[in-house]
Amino acid sequence: MMPKTPLSFTLNGSETALFVDPGANLLDTLRRGAGDLTPKLGCAQGTCGACTVLIDGEPHLSCLTLAETVEGRDIATTGGLADGPDLHPLQQAFMEGFAAQCGFCTAGMLMAAKALLDRRPNPSRDEVIEAIGGNLCRCTGYEPIVDAILTAAARMQGRSA
Amino acid sequence: MRAFSYEKVKNPAGAAARAAEVANAKFVAGGTNLLDLMKLEIETPLHLIDVNGLGLDRIEGTDDGGLRIGTLVRNTALAADERVKRDYPVLTRALMAGASGQLRNKATTGGNLLQRTRCPYFYDTAMACNKRKPGSGCAAQAPGAFSRQLGVVGVSEACIATHPSDMAVAMRALDAVVETVMPEGETRAIPLADFHLLPGHTPEVETALKPGELITAVTLPAPVGGHQSYTKVRDRSSYAFALVSVALIRQPDGSGAVALGGVAPKPWRNAAADKLLPEGAKAVMAELMKDARPTEQNRYKIKLAERTLASALNEAKG
Numbered sequence: 262m263m264p265k266t267p268l269s270f271t272l273n274g275s276e277t278a279l280f281v282d283p284g285a286n287l288l289d290t291l292r293r294g295a296g297d298l299t300p301k302l303g304c305a306q307g308t309c310g311a312c313t314v315l316i317d318g319e320p321h322l323s324c325l326t327l328a329e330t331v332e333g334r335d336i337a338t339t340g341g342l343a344d345g346p347d348l349h350p351l352q353q354a355f356m357e358g359f360a361a362q363c364g365f366c367t368a369g370m371l372m373a374a375k376a377l378l379d380r381r382p383n384p385s386r387d388e389v390i391e392a393i394g395g396n397l398c399r400c401t402g403y404e405p406i407v408d409a410i411l412t413a414a415a416r417m418q419g420r421s422a
Numbered sequence: 423m424r425a426f427s428y429e430k431v432k433n434p435a436g437a438a439a440r441a442a443e444v445a446n447a448k449f450v451a452g453g454t455n456l457l458d459l460m461k462l463e464i465e466t467p468l469h470l471i472d473v474n475g476l477g478l479d480r481i482e483g484t485d486d487g488g489l490r491i492g493t494l495v496r497n498t499a500l501a502a503d504e505r506v507k508r509d510y511p512v513l514t515r516a517l518m519a520g521a522s523g524q525l526r527n528k529a530t531t532g533g534n535l536l537q538r539t540r541c542p543y544f545y546d547t548a549m550a551c552n553k554r555k556p557g558s559g560c561a562a563q564a565p566g567a568f569s570r571q572l573g574v575v576g577v578s579e580a581c582i583a584t585h586p587s588d589m590a591v592a593m594r595a596l597d598a599v600v601e602t603v604m605p606e607g608e609t610r611a612i613p614l615a616d617f618h619l620l621p622g623h624t625p626e627v628e629t630a631l632k633p634g635e636l637i638t639a640v641t642l643p644a645p646v647g648g649h650q651s652y653t654k655v656r657d658r659s660s661y662a663f664a665l666v667s668v669a670l671i672r673q674p675d676g677s678g679a680v681a682l683g684g685v686a687p688k689p690w691r692n693a694a695a696d697k698l699l700p701e702g703a704k705a706v707m708a709e710l711m712k713d714a715r716p717t718e719q720n721r722y723k724i725k726l727a728e729r730t731l732a733s734a735l736n737e738a739k740g
Contacts, residue, residue: 263427283428284470286457306458310524319498319527325457326528327450329428330474373523394660395522 270331272297273341281328288312288323291338299340299368303397310396313369314338320376320395339368342375350413351375360409362400369396374410382418386411423461430472434638435607437473442605442634444469449636451494452528454521455537464538464547464554478638481505487644490601493532493637497521497589500531509645512669515652516592522661532637535590535600535617536629539583539687540663541572552580553625563717571665574716574723576686581625582717585618585688586663592652594689595669595681599641605634614640618688625687648673649738653730654683666727672738676700680731682710685723703732 265280272295279294291297291314300323303311307325314323315337342349348356351371361367370393377384377392384392389410390403398406431437441447448467450456451474459465478492481503489505500506501517521529543549543561550559562569562582573584598614612630619627631637649672656662664684672678678699681691695709707728714724 263425284423284426305461307454307525310522313524320524321527322454322524325454327428327453327457327470327472329430330472376523391660392523395524 266329268328268332270333271335273337283329285328286324287314287321287326287328287331287336290328291323291336294328297338297340299338301365301368303365303369308397309366310369310373310393311366313372313396315372315376318376318379320373322395337372337375339371342371349375350416351378351410354409354413354416355406358405358409358412360402360405362398362402366396366398366400370398370406374413377410378414378417382414384411384414424463424466424468426460426468426470428470428472430475432475434473434476434478434603434636435605437471437476438603438605438634438636439607440471440634441636444471447471449473451530451533452496453533454525454529455533459538462545462547464545473636484641489642491531491640491642493530493639495531497526497529497531497534498523500589501526510592510596510642510650512595512650512652512671513589513592513642515650516588516654516667516669519652519654519664519667520588531589531640532600534587535614535637535640537586538628540586541583542568544583553583553621553628556624556626567717568719569717570719571663571684572717572720573687574685574720575690575711575714576620576688577715578621578623578625580623581621581687583621583625583687584684585686587689588652588654588664588667588683590614590618591667591681591683591689592669593640593642594691595671595679596642596646597679599643600637601639601641602631602635603638604632609638611641614689615691621687628687646671646673648678651734651737653734655726655730666723666730668727668730668734670731670734670738672699672735680706680710682727685727699735703728703735707731 263283268281269278301311303309305324307322312324313320373393389407447469450470479494480492482490484490497517501514507514544551549561572582600612600617603609651670654664654667667683669681679696681689695706698705711724
């Protein structure tokens, strides 16, 4: 058996240190190693976007990221969106707007949306559509998702949607 | 996925030397195609050499007024570079037409050139594929096979897979050159035109790279100006591979360059077709497709390519 590698990174603002097998991917490491079950395993092929997490603020596919490449970096998942009992405006808008049907794509959608709003607080509808272009919703419920992201953006800017 | 060992390397020649010395080793950068193929056990390296720490992630001017793009420059960063957007807009457009935001954040310049075909018969390990398993046959050319997305020109009896890159098609129109380093430390420059090989009888050999040879950069010559466009036709409007794509650079006098994606095992361009640009899409496409051997299912691509070019030319003429 090959020796495990020590790995440390920041997960949703907390220092995290664990040991990983050579070749472990980030998604498995977050779910099994760090116990954060919010990123989802969908296709495992880099196609569906369900495993999207932010690495240093940019959306990445954790199923195609080797864990050893995130040493020292900053990882954000949906697990860190809410502030105690207060949902993030994106979560609130998704919930109110029924932007989740089966809900499997939701975690990835939220992180792709968060990266967009961090970069462009006031996006156009087309920019929202482009930003979630790598996240597949097999229920095909895209319109409520786009609406919810625009609603959250408006609220975060202190406007009504 | 098969077990493999992993190491990080610090200098390009050292990386190439390691790849030549360790049995069944591969470089990994973004991993957006290698890791998914490893999960399917289509790629089965025993050792991965992580080249992300080589510092080859800068875009710099060259002495002749062109641009040197480090092999580790991510597709997102390349598309957003101000010099690329201003001087090589066909490249930004092609990059933004490819994959998704998440994939572009990871995918590298060199890795994009080396990505494997998305032929469904290459991906399905239960099917015959000469590229995946030399000598096993080409299930894509069996009667009734699903070949609608596959290649029409430059293909062979052994293989009709296409090269899936959008970026490479734009780079081909721009006369890009691939810079590499060998395990012994010497470097060489390979014109992109000669970088990807046609399948012939050996579809498993896809590039001119020698064992261990590492891409270090892609260079673009000085900007040529003109009207530049990238027109991609696909089954849905985002996040899909090209059925046909056209990279066009058209100068005010009607001359220029045309490269096609989605139709061949490599970005498809030739000098004779470029010369016919002033005569219009029909003449250009007759030249580019003169040796086409389409299947019944993908014959439509020849007409589609002509119409896509006609549309791009109309737009270029304003």
